[in-house]
Structures are given as C-alpha cells and as structure tokens.
Amino acid sequence: MREMTIPESGSKRKLLDAAEQLFAEKGFEAVSVRDITQLAKTNVASVNYHFGSRDGLLALVMMRYMTPVTEERLARIDSLERKWSGKSAPLEEIIDALVRPLVGQVRKSELAERLFYKLTGRICAEQGDGLPPQIEDQFRQTGERFSRAFAKALPTVPPEELAWRIHFVIGAMIHMLTHQEILHRVSGGVSGAPTMEATMSRFIRFAAAGLREGTATEEPVKKGPQATFDF
Amino acid sequence: MREMTIPESGSKRKLLDAAEQLFAEKGFEAVSVRDITQLAKTNVASVNYHFGSRDGLLALVMMRYMTPVTEERLARIDSLERKWSGKSAPLEEIIDALVRPLVGQVRKSELAERLFYKLTGRICAEQGDGLPPQIEDQFRQTGERFSRAFAKALPTVPPEELAWRIHFVIGAMIHMLTHQEILHRVSGGVSGAPTMEATMSRFIRFAAAGLREGTATEEPVKKGPQATFDF
DNA sequence: TCACGATTGAATCGTTCGTTTGACATCGCT
DNA sequence: AGCGATGTCAAACGAACGATTCAATCGTGA
Numbered sequence: 021m022r023e024m025t026i027p028e029s030g031s032k033r034k035l036l037d038a039a040e041q042l043f044a045e046k047g048f049e050a051v052s053v054r055d056i057t058q059l060a061k062t063n064v065a066s067v068n069y070h071f072g073s074r075d076g077l078l079a080l081v082m083m084r085y086m087t088p089v090t091e092e093r094l095a096r097i098d099s100l101e102r103k104w105s106g107k108s109a110p111l112e113e114i115i116d117a118l119v120r121p122l123v124g125q126v127r128k129s130e131l132a133e134r135l136f137y138k139l140t141g142r143i144c145a146e147q148g149d150g151l152p153p154q155i156e157d158q159f160r161q162t163g164e165r166f167s168r169a170f171a172k173a174l175p176t177v178p179p180e181e182l183a184w185r186i187h188f189v190i191g192a193m194i195h196m197l198t199h200q201e202i203l204h205r206v207s208g209g210v211s212g213a214p215t216m217e218a219t220m221s222r223f224i225r226f227a228a229a230g231l232r233e234g235t236a237t238e239e240p241v242k243k244g245p246q247a248t249f250d251f
Numbered sequence: 252m253r254e255m256t257i258p259e260s261g262s263k264r265k266l267l268d269a270a271e272q273l274f275a276e277k278g279f280e281a282v283s284v285r286d287i288t289q290l291a292k293t294n295v296a297s298v299n300y301h302f303g304s305r306d307g308l309l310a311l312v313m314m315r316y317m318t319p320v321t322e323e324r325l326a327r328i329d330s331l332e333r334k335w336s337g338k339s340a341p342l343e344e345i346i347d348a349l350v351r352p353l354v355g356q357v358r359k360s361e362l363a364e365r366l367f368y369k370l371t372g373r374i375c376a377e378q379g380d381g382l383p384p385q386i387e388d389q390f391r392q393t394g395e396r397f398s399r400a401f402a403k404a405l406p407t408v409p410p411e412e413l414a415w416r417i418h419f420v421i422g423a424m425i426h427m428l429t430h431q432e433i434l435h436r437v438s439g440g441v442s443g444a445p446t447m448e449a450t451m452s453r454f455i456r457f458a459a460a461g462l463r464e465g466t467a468t469e470e471p472v473k474k475g476p477q478a479t480f481d482f
Numbered sequence: 483t484c485a486c487g488a489t490t491g492a493a494t495c496g497t498t499c500g501t502t503t504g505a506c507a508t509c510g511c512t
Numbered sequence: 513a514g515c516g517a518t519g520t521c522a523a524a525c526g527a528a529c530g531a532t533t534c535a536a537t538c539g540t541g542a
Contacts, residue, residue, distance in 0.1 A: 031489080046480065049280050052529065063491050067529060070489095147430065160400055180445075186451045188423035192461075195422020203418055214411075222415045226461040230423075233460035248434065262519080273534095282502065294521050299501060 025063065032070045034060040040081045040131060044139035048078060079152035083145050085125070088141065090158040091230060093251075094123035097165050108172040111232060115224045118166055118251065123216050134201065134215070142198030144190070162251040167187035176235045190229045190249050196223055263301045265291040271312045271362060275370035279309060279377065310383035313374050316356070320371065321389040323352035324482075328396050339403040342463060346455045349397055349482070350424060354447050364447070365432065372428030375421070375481055393482040407466045420458045421480050427454055 038060035042051040050230075053067045053074050067220065071077040096117035101108040126136045143155070151159075170186060198217065204214065269291035273282040284298045284305050291297075302308040327348035331340040357367045374386065383389075401417060402410065427450065434446065 054529080058275065063489095064530090065492090065532080066490075074530060076277070181453060183434055184450065187455050188427065188454060191423040191426020191430075192419035194423070194426065199418070199422075199481070203414055219415065222412060225420060225464050226416050226419050229464035230457040230461035233456050244517090249431070250303050260484075285498085295500090296502080296521075297519085305500060 044135035089121045097142045111173045111228045114169045117229050137197045145194045158249050163249045185231050262293045275366035316354050320352045342404045342459045345400045368428045376425045394480045416462050
C-alpha cells in the first residue's frame with residue numbers, strides 16, 4: 021500500500037524542480053515548456069499531462085514557494101500581536117516578520133540560494149499581470165495585516181503617506197531579492213561572501229528609518245483608506 | 252533644399268511612437284512587431300527596414316528616453332557640485348537630482364504621463380539582460396557620479412553599507428515608477444488625483460531618511476570598492 | 483495471467499514570431 | 513524622359529511556441 025492514493029510519478033517533481041530553476045534564472049516569460057522538459061529529461065507532453073498547461077505548472081511553482089512564505093508571515097505577525105497585545109510592536113520586528121520568511125524558506129528548497137531569492141523576487145514583482153488568483157489572495161491578505169501593523173506602529177504618519185512609504189519598502193525588498201548579484205561582488209566584507217542575514221539586517225534598518233521619517237514630534241491622525249501591495 | 256540630407260519618412264516616427272506606447276503598456280517582451288506596425292498603421296517590414304531589427308527599434312526607443320534623462324541628471328549633479336564646491340551637497344538635493352529628471356521628461360513626450368513612468372521604470376528594471384550597451388554606459392556613468400556624491404554627503408556610512416542603501420533606493424524608485432497605479436487609487440488626497448510632484452517629495456524624504464539611518468554621531472570611514480547600479 | 487487505468491513517447495497540429503524577398507511606387511535630379 | 517535612391521506593400525520564409533493525438537508501455541489489483 022502506498023501512502024498516496026493518487027499515483028505520483030517522478031516526472032511531476034522533476035518538472036517542478038526544473039521549472040523553478042529555469043524560471044528563477046531566466047524569468048517566467050523566457051522559459052518554454054521545451055526548455056523545462058529538456059532539463060527534466062521528460063517528454064514535451066508531460067507538462068500538459070501533469071499540469072494541464074504551461075500556466076498550470078507556473079501557478080504550482082509559485083504556490084509551492086509563496087504559500088509557506090505567506091503562512092510564516094501571518095504566523096509571525098500573529099505572534100507579534102500576541103506578544104505586544106494592545107501596544108504596537110516595534111517597527112523593526114514588523115519588517116522582520118515581513119522579510120525573514122522570504123529568505124527563511126531557502127533551506128527547505130533544493131534550489132541554489134541566489135536562485136531562490138530571484139524566484140521569490142520575480143513572483144513579488146509580477147503583480148497584477150498573470151498571477152494566479154490564489155497568490156493574489158495571499159498578497160492581499162498579507163498586505164492588509166501588515167498595513168494595519170505598520171499603521172499601529174506609526175500612528176503619527178497619515179495613511180496616505182504611510183501607503184506610499186510601504187510601497188517604497190516593497191520596491192526596495194523586491195530589488196534586494198532579484199538583483200543582489202550586483203552588490204554581492206562589491207560587498208565582500210571582511211571575510212568572504214556576505215550572508216543574507218547581514219543584508220536583511222541592513223534592509224530592516226533602512227526600511228525602518230524610511231518608514232518613520234519625521235515621526236519624532238507629530239500627533240496621531242485618524243484612519244483613512246487602505247491599499248493592497250504586492251508583498 | 253530640405254533641412255535634412257537624410258530622408259525622413261513619417262513611418263519612422265510613427266513606429267517609434269507606437270512602439271514606446273506598447274512597450275510602456277505591456278512590457279518589452281510582450282509586444283510583437285506586428286502589434287507595433289498595426290498601431291502605427293505601417294507594413295510589417297517597415298520595422299526591419301528602418302531599424303534593422305526589432306531589437307534595433309527597442310534600443311532606439313530606450314535611447315530616446317534615457318539619454319535626456321542621463322544628461323539632465325549629470326547636469327544637475329554638476330550644478331550641485333559647483334554650488335557646494337568643496338562641501339558636500341545636501342542629501343535631499345542629490346536624490347532630487349537623481350529622480351526629478353526621470354519624471355521631468357514627461358512634458359517633452361507625447362506619451363501619456365502614467366505610460367511614460369512605466370516605460371522609464373521598465374528600462375531601469377531591465378538591467379543586465381538585454382539592455383543596449385549605450386544605455387548600460389549611461390547607467391554606469393550615472394552610478395559612479397551619484398555614488399561619489401552620496402559618499403561625500405554621508406561620510407560616516409561605510410562604503411559597503413552605503414552601496415546596499417543606494418541599492419534599496421533604486422529599487423524603491425523603480426517600483427514607484429512602474430507600479431504607481433496601485434496607489435493612485437488610494438492616495439487621492441484632499442483634491443482629486445495626487446501630483447507626481449507630491450509623490451516625488453514623499454520619495455525623497457523616504458530615501459534620505461533611509462540613506463542617513465544612524466549617522467548622527469558616527470565618524471567618517473575610509474574609502475572602499477564601488478558598485479554599479481541600474482539607475 | 484489478465485485487464486485497466488496511469489504514464490510515457492514520437493509525431494504533428496495550428497499559431498505566432500522576427501525576418502526576408504521582390505515587385506511596385508514615389509521622389510529628386512540631370 | 514530617364515535613372516537611381518528611398519520607401520511601401522503583400523506574401524512568404526523558417527523557426528519556435530503551446531497544445532494535442534494516439535499508440536506503446538508500465539504498474540498494480542483482480
């Protein structure tokens with residue numbers, strides 16, 4: 021007796037692995053099903069057999085990466101709100117809860133580290149065009165939770181202003197993930213290659229400073245409309 | 252006697268205009284030469300006749316947008332260095348010199364405002380893949396000048412740290428340009444649609460705060476290696 | 483062993499892509 | 513008028529794309 025009632029062939033996993041590697045390297049549009057099946061050493065028809073279509077495979081690759089990220093993000097923000105019940109959590113911890121799950125999933129993946137970051141960055145950057153509705157739902161959910169947390173941590177920033185600052189933070193985050201190779205040549209530090217932990221720490225300090233710009237002596241403002249970002 | 256010795260047909264301009272509009276709307280990869288020639292109301296062969304290839308047209312579209320941006324950026328940083336000879340220019344003015352030319356060229360273009368921003372954002376985001384060497388040269392030149400200016404304005408930030416912060420700023424800038432439609436729904440302000448001037452002002456304050464994070468009481472550091480960004 | 487669903491394989495479908503061809507039109511010039 | 517340069521046009525090229533077909537093969541429970 022197998023543990024799965026649905027027959028699982030090796031091809032399905034091979035295709036997913038090959039696809040995510042190629043998507044990370046060249047982008048979603050630049051990879052054909054023939055590229056994928058060639059790397060996976062399967063037949064061209066296998067993609068359509070296992071996933072229905074190329075888009076079906078693409079959606080599954082995205083889901084396999086973003087779902088645990090979203091879950092960890094929501095779990096961390098839950099944990100923060102429990103820990104700081106009533107009061108607002110420190111800004112740095114909120115940003116940490118937003119970014120760390122993105123880079124924390126790398127160890128659970130067989131993909132090379134830099135490719136993992138590229139892939140997650142590409143997913144976040146896609147946005148609105150051809151994202152699967154499940155991914156969009158995750159982004160919307162994440163966006164609402166973190167927007168509220170940011171608003172609570174920065175009560176003196178007007179909602180409209182805060183929305184733009186969060187927008188800038190997201191842009192910086194995506195760029196950090198997708199284009200790190202630009203800086204990892206230069207940023208060698210004292211001992212070899214810099215860790216992602218160090219980069220993330222830099223990012224959190226940068227984002228926190230930008231988010232709380234000029235909030236030293238102002239008064240709280242009342243609530244306003246809310247935006248959805250591509251987290 | 253004509254003013255141009257080289258014959259200029261209307262098709263060439265029509266193709267450039269149609270191409271930049273479609274590239275801005277759908278991205279560089281998603282537009283075919285048939286889409287372009289259909290919008291320009293010319294023959295399919297006209298692209299290859301006037302520009303040699305699709306890539307030739309793409310390169311010219313990019314050049315027509317980025318060259319004046321680069322020139323204005325360098326002129327502004329020149330002007331800043333003359334104005335603050337010896338001393339370092341204020342951080343906000345350096346960022347302004349970096350961003351304002353990007354949005355300042357919009358009035359010289361016949362393209363709709365939001366499409367203009369999208370196009371410039373797309374060019375900046377492309378980076379490394381298929382950018383024409385002239386554009387890469389412009390980015391390298393701009394990067395070197397502004398990196399030096401930032402280093403002068405922030406002498407207490409280690410070069411490696413500064414490189415990462417500039418990296419974050421560039422990411423936020425690209426995201427602001429390419430995905431503003433996300434926020435222009437929410438960010439209505441008191442009187443209708445927000446101006447790009449207001450958005451730019453928000454960005455400059457955000458970027459300045461992030462760049463100078465924690466630089467209140469530190470001492471200057473010596474120079475280090477330098478990075479090239481996709482400005 | 484047989485039967486049957488799950489999976490694979492080679493071949494091919496129709497479409498779209500960037501590019502090329504060659505005929506034709508238009509212009510300025512001697 | 514004649515000529516060459518310049519531009520336009522319909523048609524077609526070969527290549528690559530996602531998807532589909534259908535026969536062959538595999539695995540497993542009856």
